[in-house]
Amino acid sequence: MASLTPSSTASTSNLSTASILQPSTKEPSTTTPPSSSTDPTGFSFPPHYSFPPFFTLQPTLSTRQSQLSSWSTLLQSYCRHLHIFTLSLLDALETPLFYNRTLSRRLSLRDARAVVDYMCSEEGGHRAEWILASQSNSSKKGSKPASDDEKTKLYIFWRRPEEWATVIEDWVDGTGQRGTVLTLYELAESDVTKKEEFHGMEEELLRRCLGVCVKRGKAQIFGAEGEMGVKFF
Template sequence: TESRHHQHCDAVHFPVGRVAVSFDSVMAAGSFAYPDVFGFPPFFSKQPNSDTNTKRVQLWRDLILSYCRHYRVFVLSIDLQALQQSDLFSNPQIGRTLRPEDAGEIMQQLAAAGFAEWCPGDGKRCFIWWRNPKEWGDLLWRWAVEKGYADTVLTVFEIREGEATEKTEFAGMDEEVLLKSLRCLETEGKAAIFESEGGEGTGVKIFSKAS
């Protein structure tokens, strides 16, 4: 019985060689190229064979990072309703949706590898670090210096929604992700964060040189 069980487990082989998505892959304009494994039903279920399941989790990690990078997703929810409505975690063509407990395991692995961080609260939301806060902070600092915004006061709203940043990678960025990135700069002595006067919200001064 044990031998037959192992044969059954080992019979599940994910089509790794045919995966079309990687962290740095180039996507078609306006659409996301899902990997072939996304149409493979066992991909959506935890596998009893530990080696097989480890490979499955790795494939999910690559898919999540590629998807979020392509669509500029900064936070993912993994409660049941969110999973069912997500075109990342659900494939109606094969009638499969990732279960919350499986999604939680995958997110935990992402967090352990430095690619995610649990949001404060009920453990149902994760920041996804397809670019981590330090990398975002470095981009912000270079932008401010190159575009002449260093050593001037900017509000977080201006950075997220202002005309000056509308064609940058951080336009429309999740506010908490932006604040985490600015805090990295502050830790490095490259910025100062404060509450703006007049109720304008959080402000920041990005320095042209580290203090």
């Protein structure tokens, strides 16, 4: 999959998916290009999304930087809206996020990778991180450059782990649960946290955020894989 050249992927599946597979999802308002289009999910896309060249990474460096930063903002707000913590890049390419069916313009795999690479960088504010198979068990940042084939899944940090740590600490504080042992399942999946932003967070990421709390001396983690608990103090 990933070894296909991005441009051919884009142009061939462009036709098939748009006209045959998903004619029903097409917006009825194709004739009036809206300044900010909305998604079935209720997400309202920024004006850039209706600007066809936005889907071609610009050759001019300064333009490209500004474009990458706009894409980064879009990705973060989209994931925040849908409450997504991880993205599978290949799947995401078919979603409205990267594929504007109204304009029949889409971001190619290669360009999407460039966007994510930018978000991972210092300049992009570390707003994303590739999840590489080789280091899935550690929470270390990518120490060696990964090949493009490995770059398929990623975290979108619409909040950085440090920010999440604060959010969780505040929640524990606000609900008076300091000193209580909470399981990771309780934190992420139980009804109690249903309204919280961190609800539904994958365990891997949650452990990492809690790790920040531990480092700050605000919490302690118990137990083994699968049934871990955390106590805040």
